[in-house]
Amino acid sequence: MDKAAENSGQLSENVVLTTATKRTAIKRKCNFMKKLKTTDALRSEYKRSDFGELVRGKYADRITEESNVVLLEPDIARAFPNDEAVNKALRYLLEVAEVSTRLINR
The missing domain is CATH 1.20.5 (Single alpha-helices involved in coiled-coils or other helix-helix interfaces)
Incomplete structure (x- = not known):
């Protein structure tokens, strides 16, 4: 009976160690997915002229006409x-x- 208790203890220790090892490996793999620092500037492949004129409230009248909010x-x-x-x-x-x-x- 003592050996059965010892075996179950070893089994749970192995499982814990294996799980901890997997977590460490996963953490190492996930490091490549960290977000890059970005700036507000456009990327070099985009030009501001490609986007056309920016108009504030361009769709405000259409939303007012189509909406039933009072x-x-x-x-x-x-x-x-x-x-x-x-x-x-x-x-x-x-x-x-x-x-x-x-x-x-x-």
Whole structure:
């Protein structure tokens, strides 16, 4: 029984040593992947003229037209805890407008 205990102890020591050795080898292999220091300058193979004119906010109008995001005034935003509350209130307002329009058109 003592030999079995000794063998299991040796086995676990070997496994630990092997794992530690593998970790060291992996660390050595990974050293080549360190990031290089870069500068903000363009690489020599690129020319600034290849990129065309830079325009700030070039797509701002298109995004505004295609977007359905609405910016609420601060006092209105305080009245609604989240988007669900805003949607519920607007749906109710549409329903009331629809009902009142039907009553007027009779």
